[in-house]
Amino acid sequence: MDQSIRRTSAGSLANANGSSRLVVLDALRGLAALGILWRNIFVFGLPAVAFSLPEEWGESVVSNVASWLFVVIFVDGTMRGLFSLIFGATAILLMERHARNPGGLAAADLYFRRLMWLIVFGIIHGYLLLWPHDVLYVYGLLGMFLFVFRNLSGRKLLAIGLVIFAISSFKDGTGLSLDQISSDAFEAAQSELVQPDAEADLQQQEPAQPPLVQPQDNVQQDAPQQDAGQQESEDEAAMFEELERMALAEMDERLAGYTEVLRNLAPETFQEQTTLFFTDHILDVGAMMFFGMALYRLGAFSGRWSTGQYAVMAVGGLGCGIFIGFLVHGTNAIPGFESWSLGSWDAYFYNLRRLLIGLGLIGLANLLARGGAGRILLAPFVAVGKIPLTIYVGQTIICGIVFYGFGFGLFGSMEHHQLLMAAFAINIAQILFALAWQRTGRQGPLEWLLRWLVQQGPQALMDGDRKA
Numbered sequence: 001m002d003q004s005i006r007r008t009s010a011g012s013l014a015n016a017n018g019s020s021r022l023v024v025l026d027a028l029r030g031l032a033a034l035g036i037l038w039r040n041i042f043v044f045g046l047p048a049v050a051f052s053l054p055e056e057w058g059e060s061v062v063s064n065v066a067s068w069l070f071v072v073i074f075v076d077g078t079m080r081g082l083f084s085l086i087f088g089a090t091a092i093l094l095m096e097r098h099a100r101n102p103g104g105l106a107a108a109d110l111y112f113r114r115l116m117w118l119i120v121f122g123i124i125h126g127y128l129l130l131w132p133h134d135v136l137y138v139y140g141l142l143g144m145f146l147f148v149f150r151n152l153s154g155r156k157l158l159a160i161g162l163v164i165f166a167i168s169s170f171k172d173g174t175g176l177s178l179d180q181i182s183s184d185a186f187e188a189a190q191s192e193l194v195q196p197d198a199e200a201d202l203q204q205q206e207p208a209q210p211p212l213v214q215p216q217d218n219v220q221q222d223a224p225q226q227d228a229g230q231q232e233s234e235d236e237a238a239m240f241e242e243l244e245r246m247a248l249a250e251m252d253e254r255l256a257g258y259t260e261v262l263r264n265l266a267p268e269t270f271q272e273q274t275t276l277f278f279t280d281h282i283l284d285v286g287a288m289m290f291f292g293m294a295l296y297r298l299g300a301f302s303g304r305w306s307t308g309q310y311a312v313m314a315v316g317g318l319g320c321g322i323f324i325g326f327l328v329h330g331t332n333a334i335p336g337f338e339s340w341s342l343g344s345w346d347a348y349f350y351n352l353r354r355l356l357i358g359l360g361l362i363g364l365a366n367l368l369a370r371g372g373a374g375r376i377l378l379a380p381f382v383a384v385g386k387i388p389l390t391i392y393v394g395q396t397i398i399c400g401i402v403f404y405g406f407g408f409g410l411f412g413s414m415e416h417h418q419l420l421m422a423a424f425a426i427n428i429a430q431i432l433f434a435l436a437w438q439r440t441g442r443q444g445p446l447e448w449l450l451r452w453l454v455q456q457g458p459q460a461l462m463d464g465d466r467k468a
Contacts, residue, residue, distance in 0.1 A: 021302040024365045025093070027378040029086045030385030030434075031361065034427045035079035037395050039071055041423040043133065044399035045414055047247035056240075058415030065333055067417040073325030074357065080135060081288045081354040082361060087139050088292025089301055091146045108147070113454045115143045121389070121450070123273070130261055130404070131396045132269040136389075138281045142289060149290075154297030161290030165351060168283035173348030251412040255405035284351075291355070295362065303366055310366045317360025324353040383434035387444025391430050398426055 042051050050057040054064035094114070098107035122137025149157065170176070253264040272281075299305060300313075328349060331341040342349065368374030384391055401407035402422075414422065437444060443451060 023369050023382060024301050026385035027365050027381040029388050030381035032079050032083040033384055033388040033391045037423045038075045041419050045403045045411055045419050047250040047412055049243045049246050054416045060415055060417055063417035064415050067420045069330060069333055072329045073322060077354040078357045082358045084285045084288030085292035085358050088289035089296035091143055092293050092296050095150050115140045117450055117453045125393055126269040129396050130265050130400050132265055132272050137273050138285050142286055154294045157290050157294035161287050161294055164283055164287040168287055169348055169351045172350050254411040255409050258406040261404055310363045313363030314360050314367060317356045321353050321356030321360060324349050380431045383438045387434055387447055389446040390444035393446055
């Protein structure tokens with residue numbers, strides 16, 4: 001390798017903090033792998049327009065609204081953000097491990113092979129396993145760029161993360177869309193080409209004379225306005241009719257056979273992995289990855305900070321993040337808090353909420369890792385965190401079978417609180433699987449496959465062909 005990868009500490013300190021660091025990283029990775037289902041299950045099992053209508057979708061209004069608030073305040077974007085934070089930290093950890101092994105460019109080769117195969121996993125996951133919102137593809141691509149920044153200090157990485165974070169928050173708050181700007185520019189250019197022809201056609205036509213209307217004394221000039229309440233009611237009814245039509249159309253798509261569902265979801269997957277990768281994911285995921293790298297450099301995952309620092313991180317992060325989430329969503333759902341609403345400013349705080357909650361969870365995990373009782377609480381998440389790829393892809397397979405038409409066909413048949421309970425049930429089953437698998441001392445099935453592909457898979461096959 002042309003440059004040695006910077007080590008965060010001396011060898012003795014690394015050995016002393018290694019156990020705590022791995023426990024924290026595994027636990028947080030496991031929580032993210034489990035928690036991401038708390039949001040994703042609503043995409044698997046509910047029409048998109050129904051998610052934001054917990055009061056209208058189903059009969060258990062209180063339970064549905066409570067479940068929706070839990071998801072939009074604590075989960076939405078947060079677990080994906082936590083995944084990205086841990087991915088950034090793990091990227092530096094892997095590069096440091098490769099740097100300690102001899103081999104020069106071979107160390108970098110292993111790092112990039114891993115990311116290349118992660119991209120392949122993401123394509124298969126997105127298209128064949130029917131999950132357009134896959135993160136593996138995005139992580140594989142962005143992870144390649146992280147290699148360039150491997151030797152930067154924690155402060156420099158933090159500065160880069162803050163710049164990307166500010167741009168992403170500004171884009172979300174203003175609704176700026178490069179895709180929409182490009183589309184509008186194209187349509188404007190097309191209109192300019194069509195307009196001269198249209199004007200020429202109009203000039204060739206004889207203009208029609210407007211009919212003369214004689215004024216009548218017995219007709220009032222100012223007609224009475226339509227009742228505002230009635231008009232609002234009619235507009236609301238029309239809106240719900242349109243939403244119902246959209247929901248039924250999506251249900252028809254998801255309740256079809258496998259090939260039909262694949263055909264319906266393929267355009268969405270393509271958009272996520274092309275256009276939205278450049279317009280959204282680079283900023284959204286990239287900022288969190290740099291924050292994760294910075295926190296790793298600064299020792300946040302190694303237990304080197306004081307208990308007071310982690311306590312402030314946990315209480316301040318979780319408290320402020322949840323409070324912002326309440327101001328954005330809770331004030332509109334809970335009567336009596338309407339005046340607390342952030343109004344049109346809410347979109348600016350989306351990234352801040354998820355970052356603060358992510359930081360709070362990092363602080364909490366470090367606090368729990370310091371005591372025996374805390375490590376017992378973390379143990380299930382640690383087990384899951386050692387096989388995150390198997391857990392993440394497994395959720396897609398389970399939900400596809402449960403909700404889509406080629407399986408049990410439950411799409412659109414469950415309310416918000418029922419879907420959240422289903423996610424918790426899947427989590428419990430996956431925790432039990434992870435704990436049992438951990439006793440075997442082996443890697444998870446997909447983790448083993450990824451490692452085999454990275455270290456010897458295609459090369460072993462080609463060597464075998466040469467010997468033959």
